[in-house]
Amino acid sequence: MLRLILVAGFRKAKLERWAREHLEPGTTVHSDGLACFSGVEAAGCRHEATVTGGGPGSCETAGLVWVNTTLGNVQRSMDGSYHAVGPKYLARYLAEFRFNRRYDLAAPTERLLRAAAATLALPRPLLAAQPFCGQ
8 A cells, every 4th residue: 555645854853743644563673774754763663774875776676666666657647637846745746646547447446436435525625734744
């Protein structure tokens, strides 16, 4: 599963807060080894770091190829869809991202119906509100 969420910053406290809000305790988090990911451990999660060293070869690291491919697809999709991507609407752009399902034309209809049935009605002011990302 992929969920794209704007994180306020790469600091231990920010990632700890994010992990407490979005992850179940005991979840295993795989990262590239940035020090800030110790915040997920403080939130009760396991952390497995794969230090790649950067550079083009790091994109081919076993276990991270899918992640790099997905992030590349998200970036290309956003570059092709939006004229400018800035902090004001980035959370909304990320929330809109969908994988290309053109090979399974029935899937979008079924997914839309499920989402509509499971979604609570929101008042118009909440729908128009700018997302709060600076926790």
